[in-house]
Amino acid sequence: MKLIKLNAIDSTNDYLKQLAVKEDLQSFTVVTAESQTKGRGQMGAVWVTEEGKNLIMSVFIKNSVKDITAVFDLNIAVAVSIIEALQQFEIPGLRIKWPNDIMSYNFKVGGILIENNIKADGSINSVIGLGLNVNQLDFGPLPKASSLQVITKKLYDRDAILNSILFEMQKNCALSKNNPQLLWDSYLSLLFKKGIPMAFRKEITGHDFMGIIQSVNKEGELEVLLEDDTIEKYRVKEVQMLY
Structure with missing residues (x-):
C-alpha cells in the first residue's frame, strides 16, 4: 500500500485518476x-469540509471487480468496511443510507463516491473517494450533517481511523470477489430505515408518497413497498427519503 498525503487539493479522486x-x-x-x-x-453533489478536521481520502483499486455486472458489489464492500471500521471506535447508531451514505442515528457523517474505469481488456479499475466528518463541529445550513466528535463528544485520531478503514477495505474487497453474499447480508442488515414506513419524494416530479424499504437488488436499485402492496424500484437520484 502506498500513501500520498497532500495539504490542499481540488479533488483527491481527480488527483488519483490523473496519477493512474x-x-x-x-x-x-x-x-x-x-x-x-x-x-x-x-x-x-458538493461535499464541503473544514480544513484539518475530517478524513478526505481516495483509494485506487486495480481489477476491483470480476466484471461489470458486479460493480455494485464493490459499493457494498466499501460501505460495509467503513461501518466495520467505525464500530471499532464505538460510534453509535451506525447505518448505511442507500446507496452508500454513512449515518450515525439520523445524521450523515460520511459519503462515498466510486468512479470505475473499464479497460480495453475488460478489466475494471476503481477510484474510491471517502469524505468522513471526524472532528468538525459546525455544519452551517446542513441540519442533517454531523461528525463523530459532535455525536460522541470525543476527539478522534484521523490516522487511526484511516488505518482501520484501509484494513477493512482490503479484507472486504477481496471477499467481494469470492463470497459477496456475506457482504450483501451485512449491507442489508445495516440499511437505514429498512422496514420502517416513511415518506419519499420523486426527484423528477416532486411527488411525495409513503413506502417501506424492502431491500436493494444486485443492480443497486432501492426496492420500496408501496401502499398498494406493489414493489417499486428506484435508481440513484430518482427518489429522496424524507426523514
Whole structure:
C-alpha cells in the first residue's frame, strides 16, 4: 500500500485518476488531503469540509471487480468496511443510507463516491473517494450533517481511523470477489430505515408518497413497498427519503 498525503487539493479522486494515467499504480494506492476545494458526492453533489478536521481520502483499486455486472458489489464492500471500521471506535447508531451514505442515528457523517474505469481488456479499475466528518463541529445550513466528535463528544485520531478503514477495505474487497453474499447480508442488515414506513419524494416530479424499504437488488436499485402492496424500484437520484 502506498500513501500520498497532500495539504490542499481540488479533488483527491481527480488527483488519483490523473496519477493512474501517468503511472502504473499498485492496488490500494491512497491519497489523503487536509482540505479539498471541489469534493463531490453522488451525481455531482458538493461535499464541503473544514480544513484539518475530517478524513478526505481516495483509494485506487486495480481489477476491483470480476466484471461489470458486479460493480455494485464493490459499493457494498466499501460501505460495509467503513461501518466495520467505525464500530471499532464505538460510534453509535451506525447505518448505511442507500446507496452508500454513512449515518450515525439520523445524521450523515460520511459519503462515498466510486468512479470505475473499464479497460480495453475488460478489466475494471476503481477510484474510491471517502469524505468522513471526524472532528468538525459546525455544519452551517446542513441540519442533517454531523461528525463523530459532535455525536460522541470525543476527539478522534484521523490516522487511526484511516488505518482501520484501509484494513477493512482490503479484507472486504477481496471477499467481494469470492463470497459477496456475506457482504450483501451485512449491507442489508445495516440499511437505514429498512422496514420502517416513511415518506419519499420523486426527484423528477416532486411527488411525495409513503413506502417501506424492502431491500436493494444486485443492480443497486432501492426496492420500496408501496401502499398498494406493489414493489417499486428506484435508481440513484430518482427518489429522496424524507426523514
